[in-house]
Amino acid sequence: MEILASRVLFRPKDYARSVAFYRDGLGLAIAREYAGGTVFYAGQSLIELAGHGAPADGAPPFPGALWLQVRDIAAAQEQLRERGVPIARDARREPWGLHEMHVTDPDGVTLIFVEVPEDHPLRRDSRG
Incomplete structure (x- = not known):
């Protein structure tokens, strides 16, 4: 396929x-x-x-989350606050090394804004 x-x-x-x-x-x-x-x-x-x-009515909520990568998590958080978008969870570095912030859309869908730091494995070429 x-x-x-x-x-x-x-x-x-x-x-x-x-x-x-x-x-x-x-x-x-x-x-x-x-x-x-x-x-x-x-x-x-x-x-x-x-x-x-x-x-x-009564339909189950979206069973996951949307993962949205941004260049600068602090700037994204400030921009959302300036636009009046409530931040469900402030940006912070997670144990797995990514910087993440959570926002909830009007229907309860979690949007996870992610900044991948320079030293994170997602930024490395794994092709050997």
Whole structure:
């Protein structure tokens, strides 16, 4: 099987509120809009909010988290605060070496903002 593209698709309970959060709060650029949906650029991926087919009341929450890499976690945290986005967990260095900060979207999805330090194994070429 060949995968040509991928994106994360959310069906928020309040479409307009979620669009405002991702567009204005996080400052993501819009890749595409269509009748009933908005697709945002998110690094090498896309986040799509569908205003149609919203989850039924009592639907289980999103079972994971979105991992979003940034260049400077402190600057990202300050920018989000300036935009009025509540920080669920302040940025800190984790035992595994990454700097992480948590934000929660309007539907309870955890967004993990990550800075990969220069000395982290993710920055090393493992090809030998």
